[in-house]
Amino acid sequence: MSSLNPGEERPEISGCGGDHQSVEPSRRAYWRSLDDLQDTEEFRAWMHREFPADADLLEGEDRRHFMKVMGASFALAGFGVAACRRIPETHIVPYAARPAGRIPGSPVHFASACERGGVAQGLLIKSIDGRPIKLEGNAAHSTNMGACDPITQSGILQAYDPERSREVHQDGKPADAAAFKTWADQRFGIDLRKAGGAGLAVLAEASGSPSMDRMRAEFKSAFPKATWHEWEAITGDEERAGTEIAFGSSQRVHAMLDQANVVVCLDADPLSTHAAANRLARDWASKRRLDASDPAHQEMSRVYAVEGVLSVTGMNADDRLVVRSGDVGAVAASLAGALGVSMNGLDELAGTVSLEGRNAEVFDAMVRDLKANGGACVVIVGEGQPPAVHAMAAAINAALGNVGKTVQYTEDPHPSRMASISTLVKSLNAGAVETLVLIGGNPVYDAPVDLDFATAMGKAKERVHLSLYANATSKASVWHLPRAHWIESWGDVRAYDGTISVVQPLIQPMMPLEQQGWSSIELLATLAGTEPKEGYSIVRATEASRSGTTGTTFEAHWRTVLDTGLIEGTATPVSSTRIENGRIADAVKAFAVDRKAVAADDLELVFNTDARVYDGRFANLGWLQELPDSITKITWDNAALISPSLYKARGLKIGDVVSIKVGDQSIEAIEAAVFPVPGMSGQTMAISLGWGQGPDSGSIADGAGFDAYPIRTTKNAWIATGATMSPTGGRYAFAQTQDHGAMDALIPDVPLGSIQERLPSIVRETTLDDYRSHPDFAQHRVHVAHRLSLWEETNLDGARFKWGMSIDLNTCTGCSACVTACQAENNVPVVGKDQIARGREMHWIRVDRYFKGDDPAAPEAVFVQPVTCMQCENAPCEQVCPVAATLHDKDGLNVMVYNRCIGTRYCSNNCPYKVRRFNWFDYWRRDPIREQEGLFAVKPDYYMSDGPNQWRRMQMNPEVTVRNRGVMEKCSFCVQRINEAKIEYKNEWAQAGGTASSPDWSIPDGVIKTACEQACPTGAIVFGDLADTKSNVTRLQQKKVSYQLLEELNTKPRLRYLAKVTNPGVPRASGGNGHQDSHSDAAAGEHAAASTIAEEVRS
Helix, strand or coil: CCCCCCHHCCCCCCCCCCCCCCCCCCCCCECCCCHHHHCCCCHHHHHCCCCCCCCCCCCHHHHHHHHHHHHHHHHHHCCCCCCCCCCCCCCCCCCCCCCCCCCCCCCCEEEEEEEEEEEEEEEEEEEEECEEEEEEECCCCCCCCCCHHHHHHHHHHHCCCCCCCCEEEEEEEEEEHHHHHHHHHHHHHHHHHHHHCCEEEEECCCCCHHHHHHHHHHHHHHHHCCCCEEECCCHHHHHHHHHHHHHHHCCCECCHHHCCCEEEEECCCCCCCCCCCCHHHHHHHHHHCCCCHHHHCCCCCCCEEEEECCHHHHHHCEEEECCCCCHHHHHHHHHHHHCCCCCCHHHHHHCCCCCCCHHHHHHHHHHHHHHHCCCEEEEEEEECCHHHHHHHHHHHHHCCCCCCCCCCEEEECCCCHHHHHHHHHHHHHHHCCEEEECCCCCHHHCCHHHCCCHHHHCCEEEEEEECCCCHHHHHHHCCEEEECCCCCCCCCCCCCCCCCEEEEECCCCCCCCCCCCCCHHHHHHHHHCCCCCHHHHHHHHHHHHHCCCHHHHHHHHHHHHHHCCEEECCCCEECCCCCCCCCCCCHHHHHHHHHHHCCCCEHHHHHHHHCCCCCCCCCCCHHHHHHCCCCCCCEEEEEEEEHHHHHCCCCCCEEEEEEEEEEEECCCCCEEEEEEECCCCCCEEEEEEECCCHHHHHCCCCCCCCCHHCCCCCCCCCCCEEEEEEEEECCCEEEEECCCCCCCCCCCCCCCHHHHHHHHHCCEEEEEHHHHHHCCHHHHCCCCCCCCCCCCCCCCCCCCCCCCEEEECCCCCCCCHHHHHHHHCCCCCCHHHHHHHCCCCCCCEEEEEEEEEECCCCCCEHHHHHHHHCCCCHHHHHHHHHCCCCCEECCCCCCEEECCCCCCCHHHHHCCCCCCCCCCCCCHHHHCCCCCCCCCCCCCCHHHHHCCCCCHHHCCCCCCCCCCCCCCCCCCCHHHHHHHHHHHHHHHHCCCCCEEECCCCCCCCCCCHHHHHHCCCCCEEEEEECCCCCCCCHHCCCCCCCCCCCCHHHHCCCCCCEEEECCCCCCCCCCCCCCCCHHHHHHHHHHHHHHHHHHHHCC
C-alpha cells in the first residue's frame, strides 16, 4: 500500500533520483493537541516563548568572550552564584563495620519481588552501602521479563516517603507496638480464641503469597468461626465470572501475543494496564520489528482495537473501531456470529449497535483476518467489560482454534471481590462482626459507594488496620499499625503465571524499634499466636514444606532461590477447558436485554484504571504525579475525558467543571473538569480511579484530581449507563505537557504550511505494503541540500568509544517507563504542578504524542516519539555557552560541567530539540507546590533547611550529582554507568596482564544499559558503541528506516530513530507511494493543502 503521508513529504532539492510518480498532496495534518490543530494564539505564544521577557538584557561580544574566559574564576569567587550556593555543612557517619568482601560505594544487586493486585513483579534491587536506591526488572521473571513499569519503579520512593506511617495509633493517638501486643494478647489470645473466632472478620488485599495462604489457614484453624474477605478496587471479577460462564470454573487468561498474527482487543489495554503488561508488550513487540533480511518479505502482526476511550493499545493499533464501551459487547456478538459461533442471543445483542462507514470497513477486515488466521490470532477482552463479553471471547477463541496456541487458561481460585466485600458489609450492618481486621487497602475511600463501607465499619467495636499510610480507613480504625514496606520485609509472591518469587528485605524497617512494623504474614502470625512470628522464618518454613526438602538440600535450594529471585517449575498448570455454549447463551441473552434498554444517544461513564496511581494507593508518590499521562499528557490530575464532538456540542472549554451523575438517583453527583481526547466515542465520558483524595493520603496526593469512587457502585463498577453531564460554571487549571517542546517551527513567522511540511520529517511513517516496495522511505521524508555547518565542528577523531542510541518507533508504546527510570537513576527532581504549568518540567526524556488527520473526533492515527538529548556531534548548545559548561568529552558525549554553569540558558534557546532543563530552584530542598501562593511560592524553610528531607535523601543515587539552582541539566546517556563499565573492564584487562603492547581492552556489546533502555518493556531503546561495527546499535542505525531528527540542521545526532511502519487492515485512501519527481509542483501542492487545512480549522 501507499504511504500514509505521501503528499506531505518535502521535495528533494538535488540528487534525488528514482522513478516514482508525482502525486496530489494529502490534506491530512499532524498535530499534538486541539490547540495545535486550531492554531490558537495560546499555542503559538507557548511554542515560541523560550524565556520570560527581558531574560537577556545584557548583550555584546566583549561580555560574552570575557565570561567564557573567566567562567571558572567567576565560579570560584562566588560570582556565579547560580551554581555555587553555600550548602550548610552536614556530618556523615563513617562506614566502620564493612562486611567482608564488600567495597564501600560499590553497588550490590539483590533479587526480590513486589506485589500489586495479587500479581508479582520480579525485581533486581540496587543497594549501595546498605541503602537500596534503584529498582530494575528481573529478566528471568515471567511477569515483567526485565522491564519495570513506572509504578513498580516508584516503589523505592514509596519506601522512603517521609509521610509513610511509622507509628502505632490507638483511637487516633500515638501508641507503640507493646501496647498493641498487650491488647491483642487479651482480645485474640483469650477472648476470641475461647469464642472460636465468632464475631471476627478479616478484610485483606488480594495476594498470591504461599505464606499468606498458609498463615490464613493457621488463622482459620485458630479462629474457625471467623470469616475471611478480600477486596481490590481493580477487582478482576469480570474475567473470572466470564470464564466461569464459559468453562464452568474461573480461569486466568494468558494471551500469547508473540504467537498471534492478528490481535483483536475488545476494550482491552494489554500494553498498559494489564497485570502482565510488561510481558504482553514484549511479546507484541516481537511481532512488530522490521527484522526481515529482505524487506519484500517482511511480516508484521495486525492489531485491532475496539474501544470507546483511547488507550495505549489503541494508540498503537493498526485499526480502531470506535463505539461506546458499553457497545463493545454488541461488536463481540457480531464478531462471534460472523465467525460461525452458533448460540442463542447473539443476533439480539448484535442488533443493539449499527456499524457504519469506517467502523463497518474495519469490522469486515477484522472478520477476514480472523478467519484467515485461525490458530494464529487471539481475541482479548478488557477488565471492565461484563462477564458475557469475556465468555463470548472464550467461545470465539475456541472456535478459531486458538486455545493452546495463542491463548491458555490457568485456574484462578480467587473469589469475587465485589461479592466478598458486599457480604462483609451485610454482616457488619447486622451486628455480626465485633472485631474487624483490615490488612492493607483503603476501603473507606475506594469501596463501592452504595455499600457505605465507612458507616458499616463503624459498627464493629474493635477495628485494626495494617497500612503503609495512615489513610482514611486508618482514621476510622481503633488501631492503626504501620506496615513494613516490601523492601523492609520478608515474603513470597506469585507471578501472573503462578511462578513463586521470594521477597527479601534490603534494609531494616525504617521506623523506631518500639513501633516495630509488621508485614501481612507477621501480623497474622501474631494474631493467631503461631510460631514462628518472624517473616524470614515463616517464608522459609513455607518453602521447606512446599519443596519437601530438609537439611543441606534445603539450604542449597534456598540459596539458589535467593540468588535468582524465583522458584523454577512453580507456574500454575495449564487448564484443560471445554466451552459450555448453553451457559454463554444465557448470559448473552440477559446482557442483550440490558443493552436494549440503553438508547443510542445515551451517555455512559467509564471508570478507567490509572497507569500512574493504580487504584489510588500510589497517589502520594511525586514521580507518578508528575509523570504525564500517556494519552492526555496531564500531570498532577485526572480529568473527565470526553470526545471533541461532545466537547463542541456542549460548548465546553478545557478545564470547565461539570457535574456528573449516573442513573441511580440516590447517588450524589461528582464534579470534575473536562478534557477532550481525540478518538473517543461521542457518547462516552471517562474518568480514572484513584484521584481526589484528602489530607489523609499525604501532602502530594492531597487535592490532586477528582474522586470517581463516590459514583461507582456494585452494579456499575466499570461502565455506568444513563450518565448526565451539566456545567457548574467553575473552572480548573490543568498542567499538561502535550504542547511543551514543540519542534515544529523555529521562528514565529514560519507559516502553517511549512510546519506541516516539517512534521512528516519528525515522525516518519508508512504502511507495511509501502515499506515492502520502498524500504528506504524514511530517507525521502526530508532532503538536505548540503552538509555545511554554521560553526567549526568538534574534532572527535581517535575516540575509543562512540556511544549512540537507537529508538524503534515500531515497538515504542508511549508507556513512559523510560521517563520514570531516568528520573530514579539521575536524581531528576519533582517540581510540582505549578512549575509544570510554567513549562519548567525537569524530565530528561519526554514522550511526544502526535495525532494525524484533519478530524479531531476521529484521528487517523496516533504516534509517539521519545525525545531526549541527541548527543549531537555538531552541537548547537556548545556554540553559545559563554563558559564552556556544555562540551564534548573524549568519547564524543555532550556533557554538562555543573560547577561552570552560570545559568544564562543560551544553550536551551539554541537546542532545536528542546531537551535541556533549567533548575529554577533547588528543587531537592523544596516541597512540590500544586498552586502558587504569593509572589514566589517559596516556604521559609527553603532557605533555612540543610537539604532535602532525610528520608528522600536516602533514595538519591550517589553516583549522580544533585544539581543546584541556576544550573542547566539534560540527558547524559547515563554516563555514570558508562564509567562504571570502563573501570570494571579496564581493571579486568590490567589484572589479566594487559600492557601497552598487548591487545587493548574493550567493553562487550550490551553490557552497558541506560536506565531508559533497561526499563523499556518492548526493547525499543538500544544503547551501545557505534565504533563497534558488530554492535546492535550500529546494526540498527545502518538500517534503511533509520533517520535523524531534524536532519536538515546537520547537528549529527548520535541518537537515531527507526521509522514507524503500520499494518492496517483498512488502509486510508492515498494518492501515491511516498516520493515525488516533480519537486516544485509537489512542494506547492503541500503548502496549499496545509494552508487549506489551517483555514478550515480556523473557521
